[in-house]
Amino acid sequence: MSISRVALDLESLANMYLLTKLKRAVGPLYRQLTWRRRCKPEGVEGVRKLGHRGYVGKQWDEPGVRQFEFMKRRGLTEDSVLLDLGCGSLRGGVHFIPFLKPGHYLGIDKESSLIAAGTEKELGHGQLIERRPELVVSDAFEFERFSKVADLAVSISLFSHLNRRDARCALTRLAAWAGSGLRLYATFFVAEDGPKRRNPPASHAHATFRYTEEEIRTFGAAAGFSVRHCEDWHDPLANQKMFEFVLDRGR
Numbered sequence: 001m002s003i004s005r006v007a008l009d010l011e012s013l014a015n016m017y018l019l020t021k022l023k024r025a026v027g028p029l030y031r032q033l034t035w036r037r038r039c040k041p042e043g044v045e046g047v048r049k050l051g052h053r054g055y056v057g058k059q060w061d062e063p064g065v066r067q068f069e070f071m072k073r074r075g076l077t078e079d080s081v082l083l084d085l086g087c088g089s090l091r092g093g094v095h096f097i098p099f100l101k102p103g104h105y106l107g108i109d110k111e112s113s114l115i116a117a118g119t120e121k122e123l124g125h126g127q128l129i130e131r132r133p134e135l136v137v138s139d140a141f142e143f144e145r146f147s148k149v150a151d152l153a154v155s156i157s158l159f160s161h162l163n164r165r166d167a168r169c170a171l172t173r174l175a176a177w178a179g180s181g182l183r184l185y186a187t188f189f190v191a192e193d194g195p196k197r198r199n200p201p202a203s204h205a206h207a208t209f210r211y212t213e214e215e216i217r218t219f220g221a222a223a224g225f226s227v228r229h230c231e232d233w234h235d236p237l238a239n240q241k242m243f244e245f246v247l248d249r250g251r
């Protein structure tokens with residue numbers, strides 16, 4: 001083999017080595033900068049493209065029944081005042097609203113088009129008039145816009161789309177609004193890979209956020225909640241885990 005051939009091989013090896021190093025260094029940064037482009041669209045465009053059912057998940061009937069049955073096991077009665085935090089197109093709401101006393105369902109979501117489709121296409125005008133659910137459109141957890149305070153709250157697949165700041169904000173505002181009587185049941189994707197994992201920088205309805213159990217407890221504690229994992233929640237499709245948040249007495 002000639003000397004020039006050996007030099008050429010060494011050069012291409014060096015280039016490959018440098019390229020691999022560069023990819024490793026820049027790859028995570030590149031992914032952080034372009035993550036939004038890889039997500040399905042949010043908002044009105046997202047609802048138009050995915051449909052009001054497709055926007056909130058892969059299935060409709062079974063996940064709706066599951067959240068209703070779970071909350072009944074946690075003491076939901078027709079007298080309860082239930083907050084559905086991130087109620088979407090009322091996948092759970094269509095079960096909760098006819099069950100609760102009129103005016104006892106409080107739904108909040110940031111997408112007005114989802115709530116509109118949920119009331120028109122899923123709940124129906126009759127139930128809307130008869131059961132008078134309170135439905136608030138807000139992306140800033142403005143619970144004070146409801147006419148009453150909840151004693152129970154459910155939040156299915158909302159915190160799995162929130163960054164740390166928004167997750168903390170939701171819990172802090174909830175605690176300030178509800179006072180000491182409230183119990184919240186909220187699902188999360190639990191991160192198994194600890195501090196190595198990176199979530200997207202901003203909340204997004206179609207991006208996935210994972211937190212360790214310790215982080216979830218810390219979010220709760222910062223707002224005054226004790227947090228407990230609920231073993232009897234099984235979510236075969238999305239594999240999210242359910243946590244109970246109880247406001248510590250005396251707040």
Ligand SMILES: C[S@@+](CC[C@H](N)C(=O)[O-])C[C@H]1O[C@@H](n2cnc3c(N)ncnc32)[C@H](O)[C@@H]1O
Nearest residue numbers: 056086087088091109110111138139156157158
């Ligand atoms: C995966 S969907 C689940 C909806 C509903 N809980 C269900 O089980 O069908 C998540 C919902 O959270 C809503 N959401 C996201 N960020 C929000 C925010 N900051 N405030 C209120 N709702 C929000 C989205 O618009 C979406 O409807």
